[in-house]
Amino acid sequence: MINDQGVEMAGIMAYGAYIPWLRLERKLIAExxxxxxAPGEIAVANFDEDSITMGVEAARxxxxxxxxxxxxxxxxxxxxxxxxxxxxxxxxxxxxxxxxAATADFGASLGSGLAALLAGAEAVDSGAASSVLxxxxxxQRARPKTADEQTLGDGAGAILxxxxxxxxxxxxxxxxxxxxxxxxxxxxxxxxxxxxPRWYTAKSHIPDIAGAIKEAIxxxxxxxxxxxxxxxxxxxxxxxxxIAKALGIKDPAKVQDALFAFVGGCGAAQPLMMLxxxxxxxxxxxxIILAGGGDTFDVVLLEVTDKIKDxxxxxxxxxxxxxxxxxxxxxxxxxxxxxxxxxxxxxxSSAIQMWRDRKSVLPLYGKKCEACExxxxxxxxxxxxxxxxxxxxxxxxxxxxxxxxxxxxNLAPNPEPPTTLTISDLEGGGRIFLxxxxxxxxxxxxxxxxxLTFRIIHEGGGFHNYFWKTRPVRQGGIENG
Amino acid sequence: MADLKDVAVIGVGAxxxxxxxxxxxxxxxxxxxxxxxEDAKIEPGQLEAGWIGIQYPFTGFSGATLSDAIKxxxxxxxxxxxxxxxGLDAFRNACLAVxxxxxxxxxxxxxxxxxxxxxxxxxxxxxxxxxxxxxxxxPSAFGLAFPRHALAFGTTKEHLAHVAVKNHFNGxxxxxxxxxxxxxxxxxxxxxxxxxxxxxxxxCPISDGSAAAIITRTDIAKKYRDDYVTIKGMGFAAYTNLMxxxxxxxxxxxxxxxxxxxxxYAMAGITDPPNEVDLAECHDCFxxxxxxxxxxxxxxxxxxxxxxxxxxxFNIDGQVAVNPSGGLKCFGHPIxxxxxxxxxxxxxxLQGRADGRQREGAKVGMAHNLGGLGGxxxxxxxxxxxx
Numbered sequence: 001m002i003n004d005q006g007v008e009m010a011g012i013m014a015y016g017a018y019i020p021w022l023r024l025e026r027k028l029i030a031e032x033x034x035x036x037x038a039p040g041e042i043a044v045a046n047f048d049e050d051s052i053t054m055g056v057e058a059a060r061x062x063x064x065x066x067x068x069x070x071x072x073x074x075x076x077x078x079x080x081x082x083x084x085x086x087x088x089x090x091x092x093x094x095x096x097x098x099x100x101a102a103t104a105d106f107g108a109s110l111g112s113g114l115a116a117l118l119a120g121a122e123a124v125d126s127g128a129a130s131s132v133l134x135x136x137x138x139x140q141r142a143r144p145k146t147a148d149e150q151t152l153g154d155g156a157g158a159i160l161x162x163x164x165x166x167x168x169x170x171x172x173x174x175x176x177x178x179x180x181x182x183x184x185x186x187x188x189x190x191x192x193x194x195x196x197p198r199w200y201t202a203k204s205h206i207p208d209i210a211g212a213i214k215e216a217i218x219x220x221x222x223x224x225x226x227x228x229x230x231x232x233x234x235x236x237x238x239x240x241x242x243i244a245k246a247l248g249i250k251d252p253a254k255v256q257d258a259l260f261a262f263v264g265g266c267g268a269a270q271p272l273m274m275l276x277x278x279x280x281x282x283x284x285x286x287x288i289i290l291a292g293g294g295d296t297f298d299v300v301l302l303e304v305t306d307k308i309k310d311x312x313x314x315x316x317x318x319x320x321x322x323x324x325x326x327x328x329x330x331x332x333x334x335x336x337x338x339x340x341x342x343x344x345x346x347x348x349s350s351a352i353q354m355w356r357d358r359k360s361v362l363p364l365y366g367k368k369c370e371a372c373e374x375x376x377x378x379x380x381x382x383x384x385x386x387x388x389x390x391x392x393x394x395x396x397x398x399x400x401x402x403x404x405x406x407x408x409x410n411l412a413p414n415p416e417p418p419t420t421l422t423i424s425d426l427e428g429g430g431r432i433f434l435x436x437x438x439x440x441x442x443x444x445x446x447x448x449x450x451x452l453t454f455r456i457i458h459e460g461g462g463f464h465n466y467f468w469k470t471r472p473v474r475q476g477g478i479e480n481g
Numbered sequence: 482m483a484d485l486k487d488v489a490v491i492g493v494g495a496x497x498x499x500x501x502x503x504x505x506x507x508x509x510x511x512x513x514x515x516x517x518x519e520d521a522k523i524e525p526g527q528l529e530a531g532w533i534g535i536q537y538p539f540t541g542f543s544g545a546t547l548s549d550a551i552k553x554x555x556x557x558x559x560x561x562x563x564x565x566x567x568g569l570d571a572f573r574n575a576c577l578a579v580x581x582x583x584x585x586x587x588x589x590x591x592x593x594x595x596x597x598x599x600x601x602x603x604x605x606x607x608x609x610x611x612x613x614x615x616x617x618x619x620p621s622a623f624g625l626a627f628p629r630h631a632l633a634f635g636t637t638k639e640h641l642a643h644v645a646v647k648n649h650f651n652g653x654x655x656x657x658x659x660x661x662x663x664x665x666x667x668x669x670x671x672x673x674x675x676x677x678x679x680x681x682x683x684x685c686p687i688s689d690g691s692a693a694a695i696i697t698r699t700d701i702a703k704k705y706r707d708d709y710v711t712i713k714g715m716g717f718a719a720y721t722n723l724m725x726x727x728x729x730x731x732x733x734x735x736x737x738x739x740x741x742x743x744x745x746y747a748m749a750g751i752t753d754p755p756n757e758v759d760l761a762e763c764h765d766c767f768x769x770x771x772x773x774x775x776x777x778x779x780x781x782x783x784x785x786x787x788x789x790x791x792x793x794x795f796n797i798d799g800q801v802a803v804n805p806s807g808g809l810k811c812f813g814h815p816i817x818x819x820x821x822x823x824x825x826x827x828x829x830x831l832q833g834r835a836d837g838r839q840r841e842g843a844k845v846g847m848a849h850n851l852g853g854l855g856g857x858x859x860x861x862x863x864x865x866x867x868x
Contacts, residue, residue: 374728376728378610407624407627411618418676433613433725
């Protein structure tokens with residue numbers, strides 16, 4: 001969009017989302033404790049996932065595996081894997097963004113996802129970045145038996161903002177804030193404290209968001225009836241409906257699904273995931289109000305363009321929602337939430353070695369021999385095929401291939417054995433040994449297609465050691481990568 | 482000028498293999514080395530050099546592990562580390578030194594003390610790279626051969642089980658074996674799964690132990706005993722730690738076994754292995770490993786290892802007696818000691834001193850030792866009692 005000073009402004013170029021494969025039916029929580037249970041399911045990150053790995057997934061869903069031209073990476077989460085150290089730089093490095101990309105981490109508040117999106121748009125508007133991939137992810141824990149335990153889910157969203165052929169133009173932005181003790185964590189705490197949710201919903205979320213939207217709509221010069229979709233992130237099953245009611249929007253088709261029924265509330269990632277969901281169904285000309293928050297209450301008016309028809313297919317919300325496995329017990333859920341102590345595993349690592357090998361570990365570069373054209377991994381100076389010395393180029397491996405060999409191993413320490421070990425032939429070359437995740441043990445078949453997913457391998461050295469794993473292609477959507 | 486064929490083994494010793502909770506590294510090394518020296522009828526002061534195979538740093542560092550035990554101060558002692566072939570590589574280097582005539586009387590030994598580390602498999606953390614090979618274990622590294630071998634040749638889990646039944650049958654009568662019992666096909670088939678097709682009874686145990694051999698040249702050997710054995714063939718080969726990334730590797734054969742055997746057979750002049758080799762101590766860390774090895778050593782056609790095993794062709798009275806000692810599977814596998822323990826067994830067999838498990842009329846015997854996560858490195862030593 002060109003503004004009234006004749007300057008082109010940021011728009012939304014693409015969207016992506018990620019929902020973990022595993023889900024827990026809420027009734028299993030209720031039956032385990034003998035407490036009331038809500039219907040539906042929550043999405044559960046596997047043992048090897050955190051907000052960084054889920055942010056990578058959503059980002060790859062958004063831009064694929066070619067980061068050409070992406071000028072920045074913002075990451076928002078209230079559950080970042082590091083209390084001090086950027087997560088955005090990990091995601092940027094995995095995506096292979098150029099090292100002059102702008103990176104920044106947002107957190108501390110459920111409003112941080114939307115704040116990151118606005119900051120990304122401003123960076124593009126100002127010319128500070130050509131484009132910014134805004135990612136938000138949450139991997140949340142709640143106290144057993146609380147309402148939060150049945151409400152919170154794990155997931156990630158990603159929105160690319162840039163200039164040019166936007167699929168949705170940013171028509172207006174409105175910001176506000178309110179100060180009250182709703183939910184919080186003290187330093188070092190992983191479980192939320194909260195005051196009275198009935199109080200802060202009634203006195204903050206509903207009036208603050210509804211009020212902000214009313215002010216915003218007035219300032220944007222649009223009528224409430226012109227809004228095709230109201231995308232309001234709110235912290236529980238009902239609040240976004242009550243906000244719609246307060247705004248006089250009665251048609252449920254105009255209120256974007258907040259994902260509580262089958263995913264759960266994904267905190268700072270919720271507005272980005274819901275926006276991805278809205279854009280999946282949007283038509284050219286649709287006006288979308290995106291709002292949400294907690295502490296900060298921001299509102300964005302978007303207008304969908306013709307370009308949305310040209311956007312390549314992606315999994316986003318519908319694709320990842322459809323591909324799932326339900327956990328068969330509440331205990332398996334608790335184990336994945338680190339609520340069950342497990343035997344400590346003795347892993348070794350080296351920050352220096354992981355730095356030296358960052359290009360092979362993170363964006364997964366191998367080598368291509370210039371003499372015999374063999375693609376191989378891990379990168380080495382001498383070609384394993386023709387044995388030429390130092391005649392090779394860096395070669396980024398494809399993130400999909402075909403399973404060539406596999407074994408289920410019960411010996412390697414694993415909170416839920418077996419460990420599935422795989423050897424795969426990747427598209428475009430390269431044979432690689434990787435663990436497999438998000439699969440039913442014993443169902444691997446040689447020759448089956450696999451895709452690669454970025455995961456935690458272990459915590460050796462006192463930091464998160466990430467690398468790639470294979471998984472069966474997530475059904476219900478297009479091929480990823 | 483002497484060569485490898487002039488090298489003779491004149492004494493061997495070994496501890497009982499097993500969970501030797503009462504013995505430390507020093508105890509076991511001392512017992513094995515002194516048994517070998519007594520067998521050779523030599524004194525420690527006659528040793529001019531030593532080689533000791535150790536795989537794990539928690540067992541010991543450097544050649545001084547040996548001089549600390551038997552107090553052979555002031556002679557050169559070298560520590561060899563080459564995965565499960567560490568012991569046989571100690572033996573190889575000792576043989577080369579004697580063949581070169583640099584030394585006349587040397588010792589090769591090996592030791593491993595694993596059970597002090599707890600009870601879950603072999604430690605693999607720290608092999609290679611922090612994340613690239615994470616999750617790979619010894620049974621999965623070898624077990625990965627099964628899906629490909631089964632696809633190519635129809636090999637079954639029951640074929641594998643025959644390896645365990647045979648080796649336990651042989652080892653049950655061996656007083657120094659880790660296990661002293663036979664197992665049935667049904668027991669092997671129904672054992673808890675460790676990795677892929679490999680159940681508990683498809684896997685060699687975690688053992689402590691030590692073995693030693695005294696090595697000299699044939700002209701000197703005659704002064705000590707008439708029934709010394711000599712080197713007939715020797716071949717070693719290393720491949721790669723990264724076979725699982727190598728598109729040229731098909732998991733149908735252990736490449737280092739094939740290459741080491743080619744060299745050893747060429748030196749020995751052996752062209753028809755099943756009819757020229759009477760017995761083989763063959764690396765059977767896991768049952769699938771032995772299936773590939775008997776093919777790679779030419780004891781049967783490629784792909785026939787499973788059916789040949791089931792037919793009994795490698796029983797103690799079969800065409801080639803494979804693992805008359807009980808092998809790693811039943812005798813045990815203290816990593817650095819195993820290669821020298823194979824020399825111990827082949828020597829005893831060729832001397833007719835393998836009580837209760839003797840391969841009748843044995844003239845040519847093989848020690849075949851494979852190591853690494855998968856077949857990374859291999860040594861083949863062929864000994865004979867023919868003068």
